[in-house]
Amino acid sequence: MTEPILPRIRPEIAALAPYRQGKQAGPDAFKLSSNENPFAPLPSVLEALQGTTPINRYPDASATRLRERLATRYGVGLAEVHVASGSVAILYQLVQAAASVGDEVIYAWRSFEAYPGLVLVSGATGIQVPLAPDGRHDLDAMADAVTDRTRAIIVCTPNNPTGPIVTSAEFAAFVDRVPADMLIILDEAYAEFVTAADAVDGLGERIFEKHPNVVVLRTFSKAYGLAGLRVGYAIGHAQVLNGARATGIPLSVTSAAEVAAIASLEAEDELLQRVAVIVERRTRLGDGLRAQGWAVPDSQSNFVWLPTGDRTDEIAQVFHAADIVVRPFSGDGMRISVGEHESVDKVLRVAQSVVAPLQ
Incomplete structure (x- = not known):
């Protein structure tokens, strides 16, 4: 045949x-x-899910209710909040918006295993910077790796899969070394589990306000236990997040995911x-x-x-x-x-x- x-x-x-x-x-x-x-x-989350929009109806494409809750929580405007089907979806959107053929995206390695693939899909070249021997990001080496082809840098803290954090002082020094027009994605999917007093906190320190090139990612999958519903969010400058919104798949956050996320915030x-x-x-x-x-x-x-x-x-x-x-x-x-x-x-x-x- x-x-x-x-x-x-x-x-x-x-x-x-x-x-x-x-x-x-x-x-x-x-x-x-x-x-x-x-x-x-939680029982309150399950109860909230009983009253979600019928599945024959499309969800709110921009997850407005959830974005309003997050905007109020973090004291930002609605346009400075973006919601998608997991923080990894926002990573894809941001890299697609920032980088293409001939460009470079820097990230530590080993880190989240989705990073190499999402960079390759965009057409860009991934630049992997080895971790320090203790499993931590080597931010000095990452800053040294920046060239005129670099369009984005991903910093994962705590780092998946090794676990250590980037400190607030380390991240501040790193951002000062990176050109102000270069996208820095601060991937904080595990932020709620952090107990180290010196850890960077992209939202608590409002780094996105001091440095508009920084976008902070969080998720409801881990600490909030909604991995099966797929919902994550980003806080950052509205124009940067517009790039993510433009490259995202429409209607990707279900009504159930939005309702469960809101209920989880209320039961925090x-x-x-x-x-x-x-x-x-x-x-x-x-x-x-x-x-x-x-x-x-x-x-x-x-x-x-x-x-x-x-x-x-x-x-x-x-x-x-x-x-x-x-x-x-x-x-x-x-x-x-x-x-x-x-x-x-x-x-x-x-x-x-x-x-x-x-x-």
């Missing part, structure tokens, strides 16, 4: 591997591969109590791993990083055999989300069984 003639696909897209979601878990396994919130949605005190529980588990997990001899970076997110190097795939299989699904990055390390209470001791037992050969 002859092969069918197919439409031409850009060679770089044909060679690009699709985004890989964390492996799904069986009924008795702990799924610690996707940084999901282990708590079910209760939700942040849950965040505090996750932080306590994170501390217990990180301290326990370090006591075993693991060189675990100081995670300020809802996961920890194990630098397992060349044995990553082998050790990931040991975890999987024990019904713990982790996120391995071959040849580098593995990310383990902070999950259910019972999962912490189980992770520590498995980690203890494989740490000795690494010492």
Whole structure:
């Protein structure tokens, strides 16, 4: 049988591997591969979802009610808030708006694994700047990497998948070194889990006002537990966010997502109590791993990083055999989300069984 003639696909897209979601878990396994919130949605959020717009009707294309709540919360104008189907969608939109063929986008590596793909799809070239040995961003090296072709820089704090933060002082010095007309995307998807006093806080410090080239990203997927509904937001200068709005897919935020996000904001005190529980588990997990001899970076997110190097795939299989699904990055390390209470001791037992050969 002859092969069918197919439409031409850009060679770089044909060679690009699709985004890989964390492996799904069986009924008795702990799924610690996707940084999901282990708590079910609050009853008040579920109740709010019962009255959402009928699914035969389109949602509000600009998620106006949610944007109004966020604008009031952060003391900004409505045009300075953008909402999309997850903060990663806004990343795609901003990079598409800022960069194209012949341009460059700088980001740390290893960092969020969607970064290389979204830059390539825009036609731009990704410039990967290695992390410091402790898993932190090397902002001096990132500033040094800026050329006249650079159009955007992505800073992820806390960094996914290693966990450390960028400090306020470090980010301030970095922004001062970068040309004022260059887009800086401050990806703060895990901001609610941060307890370090010196961490940068793009919204609390109102960096977007002092530096209009900075856009701050947040999400409802992690701390708020709405990963399955897909809703994130950006705060920044209206003209910059107009670029994201122009490149976005219309009607991508569902009515259910908007309603759940608003209900979650109204129940924030209760939700942040849950965040505090996750932080306590994170501390217990990180301290326990370090006591075993693991060189675990100081995670300020809802996961920890194990630098397992060349044995990553082998050790990931040991975890999987024990019904713990982790996120391995071959040849580098593995990310383990902070999950259910019972999962912490189980992770520590498995980690203890494989740490000795690494010492």
